[in-house]
Amino acid sequence: MSVDENTVRRIAKLARIAVTEEELAPLSKDLSTILDWVEQLGEVDTDHVPPMTSVVEMEIKMREDIVRHDNLQKQVTQNAPQSEDGFFTVPKVIE
Amino acid sequence: MTELTKLTLAEARTKLAAKEITSVELTEAHLAAAKASDKLNAYVTLTPEVALEMAAASDARIAKGEAGPLEGLPLGVKDLFCTNGVRTTACSNILDDFTPTYESTVTANLWADGAVMLGKLNNDEFAMGSSNETSRFGPCVNPWKASDSDANLVPGGSSGGSSAAVAAHLALGATATDTGGSIRQPASFTGTVGMKPTYGRCSRWGTVAFASSLDQAGPITRSVRDAAIMLKSMAGHDEKDTTSVDIDVPDYEAAFTGDIRGLKIGIPKEYRVEGMSDEIEKLWTQGIAWLKSAGAEIVDVSLPHTKYALPAYYIVAPAEASSNLARYDGVRYGLRVHGDDITDMYEKTRAEGFGDEVRRRVLIGTYVLSAGYYDAYYIKAQKIRTLIAQDFKQAYEKVDLLLTPTAPSPAFAIGEKVNDPLSMYLNDVFTVPVNLAGLPGISLPAGLSSNGLPLGLQLIGRTFDEETLLRAAGVLEEAAGFSAEPSIWWTEA
Numbered sequence: 001m002s003v004d005e006n007t008v009r010r011i012a013k014l015a016r017i018a019v020t021e022e023e024l025a026p027l028s029k030d031l032s033t034i035l036d037w038v039e040q041l042g043e044v045d046t047d048h049v050p051p052m053t054s055v056v057e058m059e060i061k062m063r064e065d066i067v068r069h070d071n072l073q074k075q076v077t078q079n080a081p082q083s084e085d086g087f088f089t090v091p092k093v094i095e
Numbered sequence: 096m097t098e099l100t101k102l103t104l105a106e107a108r109t110k111l112a113a114k115e116i117t118s119v120e121l122t123e124a125h126l127a128a129a130k131a132s133d134k135l136n137a138y139v140t141l142t143p144e145v146a147l148e149m150a151a152a153s154d155a156r157i158a159k160g161e162a163g164p165l166e167g168l169p170l171g172v173k174d175l176f177c178t179n180g181v182r183t184t185a186c187s188n189i190l191d192d193f194t195p196t197y198e199s200t201v202t203a204n205l206w207a208d209g210a211v212m213l214g215k216l217n218n219d220e221f222a223m224g225s226s227n228e229t230s231r232f233g234p235c236v237n238p239w240k241a242s243d244s245d246a247n248l249v250p251g252g253s254s255g256g257s258s259a260a261v262a263a264h265l266a267l268g269a270t271a272t273d274t275g276g277s278i279r280q281p282a283s284f285t286g287t288v289g290m291k292p293t294y295g296r297c298s299r300w301g302t303v304a305f306a307s308s309l310d311q312a313g314p315i316t317r318s319v320r321d322a323a324i325m326l327k328s329m330a331g332h333d334e335k336d337t338t339s340v341d342i343d344v345p346d347y348e349a350a351f352t353g354d355i356r357g358l359k360i361g362i363p364k365e366y367r368v369e370g371m372s373d374e375i376e377k378l379w380t381q382g383i384a385w386l387k388s389a390g391a392e393i394v395d396v397s398l399p400h401t402k403y404a405l406p407a408y409y410i411v412a413p414a415e416a417s418s419n420l421a422r423y424d425g426v427r428y429g430l431r432v433h434g435d436d437i438t439d440m441y442e443k444t445r446a447e448g449f450g451d452e453v454r455r456r457v458l459i460g461t462y463v464l465s466a467g468y469y470d471a472y473y474i475k476a477q478k479i480r481t482l483i484a485q486d487f488k489q490a491y492e493k494v495d496l497l498l499t500p501t502a503p504s505p506a507f508a509i510g511e512k513v514n515d516p517l518s519m520y521l522n523d524v525f526t527v528p529v530n531l532a533g534l535p536g537i538s539l540p541a542g543l544s545s546n547g548l549p550l551g552l553q554l555i556g557r558t559f560d561e562e563t564l565l566r567a568a569g570v571l572e573e574a575a576g577f578s579a580e581p582s583i584w585w586t587e588a
Contacts, residue, residue, distance in 0.1 A: 003462065011458050014461050015445070015461040016442050017446050017449065017457065018443050018445070019446070031455070031459060034516060035459070035462070037406060037409075038406040038407075038476075040402075041403055041406050041410075041476065044403055044479060049478040050478070050481055051481065052477045052478075055309075055480075056295045056340065056533045058338070058340055063334055075197075077427075079193050079194060079428035079429070081191075081429070081430065082431065088427060090440070091435075091436055091439075
């Protein structure tokens, strides 16, 4: 098992996904199966190979740094599960 | 199926231009077919009011002589493309009833050219899957059935709604997206044509992101010409997506010269994978023979790193997905589940909102990007990607195109692979390398399996050379003469 239950707990925390105790074992099995399978990449000598950064050779274009749309507050907050006076609202974060 | 839904996109275009039919008639026929197709579960949102309004506007433009290239042609849209005022979910619970206030560039291009939107089509949740079984709306069903079984089959994935709708004549064509095979594999499973253009050909703006360095939009249609017609409208530079390239979009239909004499077609030996079924092998051999008799030269080539494409993909794609999906936090849109504090709210929202496969991939992506593992997994995979791209580059010094099967099998039964992620992933063994290298690829129906199911062949082209790809695909399509249709069982009570 390359990914044990403690590791699942740790990465679920990093990913901000609640995982129950009962789910840890099956997830550990699933993730280990997949990660054990990708281990075969170790067979390939990549010491002098540059990692890919762009799949198609292209130059990133620059554009004017100007405001094109404004007063979008209503559209931006329209789909929020909770909003007030044009602001997103969240549970209290500061005591 | 009515006379109107039998038409290809190109045929409907001709009849509309000649005023033999109206867009309203054409659209009504497709809406009626779509409404009678609940058993396929291809549409997750049907938009008849929008469709009829757009169709009437198209008819008015045709009457005034102001028709666009896609004027009045009704299309389906994968539920991954944001559509202004129409619910867009990526078939995930986490997007809840998200209703965009903007339009994706690809769909905006289609509407600007006169196309009509029928509705939104089913897909695997966040396009993660090869069977359309991970959708929050339930599995989409393949219109095809095997001759020896009544079992419902998968339409492929992730663009299963698009492939099923086009195969069942519920739309003249559909938009789709392809991150590891999600256009081509469903096309192969449903006897349709699926084309993934070169990375950067279509704007990704307004398309729900899965793996940004791999995602690319493309069409699913019933003919190669129809794919060319749709792609012409979908493609083009967009300043809202810096990875969309600023080069001219050719007139793809002009590519259909029917002449492939002297074209060099590479056959990569590494695609002859262990355990390949006889019928896939036979189909491939037949494809080679067709191209040869049309005057192409067949060349054996080697793509030595092919077997590492799939494992590299299952590092790169989940890594990018874990980053892209970080935005679903219950704050700005979509689902929110109440929590004791903000972290609890995030964790509960994401636990409830993401399905099993999405959660699995977000966790893998988080793991391979986490401190101490980043070099061993993510950088390693990106290096493998360089090698895979180099393999293709070397092959293209000798050949113009590559011919391979699209998928290792015909459509399988719903439920058959859903609990075995690895065997599901293997479906994309022939399509994933193309995404890793950013190349254009097309799948077209070339024959039937022993139990009567469609099988596709894949042609792979050079970067931004969709024209040669389409030219050869047109010749292959004619040689294959695929005319089989699924029998219509889904309208029965």
